[in-house]
Amino acid sequence: xxGVTQTPKHLITATGQRVTLxxxxxxxxxxxxxxxxxxxxxxQFLIQYYxxxxxxxxxxxxxxxxxxxxxxxxxxxxSSLELGDSALYFCASSVRGLANEKLFFGSGTQLSxx
Amino acid sequence: xAKTTQPPSMDCAEGRAANxxxxxxxxxxxxxxxxxxxxxxxxxxxxxHGLKNNxxxxxxxxIITEDRKSSTLILPHATLRDTAVYxxxxxxxxxxxIFGAGTRLFVKA
Numbered sequence: 001x002x003g004v005t006q007t008p009k010h011l012i013t014a015t016g017q018r019v020t021l022x023x024x025x026x027x028x029x030x031x032x033x034x035x036x037x038x039x040x041x042x043x044q045f046l047i048q049y050y051x052x053x054x055x056x057x058x059x060x061x062x063x064x065x066x067x068x069x070x071x072x073x074x075x076x077x078x079s080s081l082e083l084g085d086s087a088l089y090f091c092a093s094s095v096r097g098l099a100n101e102k103l104f105f106g107s108g109t110q111l112s113x114x
Numbered sequence: 115x116a117k118t119t120q121p122p123s124m125d126c127a128e129g130r131a132a133n134x135x136x137x138x139x140x141x142x143x144x145x146x147x148x149x150x151x152x153x154x155x156x157x158x159x160x161x162x163h164g165l166k167n168n169x170x171x172x173x174x175x176x177i178i179t180e181d182r183k184s185s186t187l188i189l190p191h192a193t194l195r196d197t198a199v200y201x202x203x204x205x206x207x208x209x210x211x212i213f214g215a216g217t218r219l220f221v222k223a
Contacts, residue, residue, distance in 0.1 A: 002157060035213075042201070043158065043213035090157055099146050099205065100165075105157030 003027065006091050006106035014114055018079040021109045025072055025093030031055070032074040033103065034066055037088040049074055050097050078111070086113045118202045123218040126196075132189040134217050136202030139183040145205055147178060149187045150213070151198040158201065158213075161187065192221045 003026035013019055025032050034046040045058035049068035060066075063081075068074040078085060088110055092103040119137040126132040138147065148163040162169055162176045164185075169176045175188040189196055201216040 002159075004157070042215050045213075088155060092157075099144065100163070102148070102160040102163060103150075103158075104160070107157050108155070110155075 002104040002106060004091060004093050004104050004106035006089075006109050008109060009107065010110045010112075012112045012114065013081060015081055015083060017081050017113075018077065019081065019111065021076040021078070021089050021091075021111075023074045023076070023091030023093075023106060025074070025091075026104050029093035029095050029104070030072065031094045031097030031101075032068055032072070033092040033094075033097075034060075034074070034076050035090040035092065037090065037108075038084075039087070043090065046076070048097060055097060081113045083113050086111055118204055118214060120200075120202050120214065120217045122215060123220065125220050125222060126189075126192045128194060128221055128223050129191055132187075132192040132196065132219060132221070134187040134189075134200050134202075134219065135184065136187070137184045138202070138204040141182050141204045143182075147176065147182075147185050148203045148205070149174070149176065150201045150203070151196075152201070152216070153195075153198040161200075192219075194221050194223060197221045 005024040007022045031050045033048045035043040037043050046060040047066050048056040052068050063079050066076045088108045090108045092105045094101040149161040150158040152158045164176045177186045199216040199218050201213045
């Protein structure tokens with residue numbers, strides 16, 4: 001158990017809909033990361049937050065947004081969903097997001113857009 | 115962040131050492147080399163990381179060449195449960211780098 005909690009584990013929805021994925025980092029970790037993994041593809045970095053502030057942005061679509069709340073949990077909002085958004089979405093956390101810190105990953109949310 | 119190159123797949127016999135190479139020829143002086151693995155569709159799991167020196171922990175050893183342009187992850191006694199995709203990453207933090215395709219390691223009985 002990594003200590004990172006993601007909910008829900010599975011999500012099935014229709015095209016055009018909006019969903020929210022939730023992540024609770026390990027106790028004491030201030031930095032949260034979101035990754036997308038499509039079928040048979042590597043992990044695509046989406047966005048990183050540190051103590052409530054956006055720190056780094058990757059290939060995140062404009063239809064997607066995220067935030068980190070004062071209690072340090074984070075939410076990834078996906079809107080106007082398309083079939084291609086079907087993927088595993090992972091959240092990870094680290095203490096401060098520095099180069100010499102390892103990431104702890106959650107077990108992911110499997111999103112299926114039908 | 116430096117780009118890394120790994121072989122797409124490797125086989126290893128159970129009980130033998132698995133040596134997974136990674137090329138990061140454009141790595142800069144402040145970039146760490148990290149290794150993670152992903153078993154099936156589980157969340158990636160940290161294995162080991164290093165900057166210049168070789169490192170060893172309870173899971174594996176990391177050998178970094180003197181010029182830091184390549185590294186090798188060593189699983190000393192591979193088991194069937196080590197079958198996974200292994201990702202090598204070189205970065206300065208922020209994890210903006212795509213993990214890449216990694217190396218799919220098959221441990222065979």
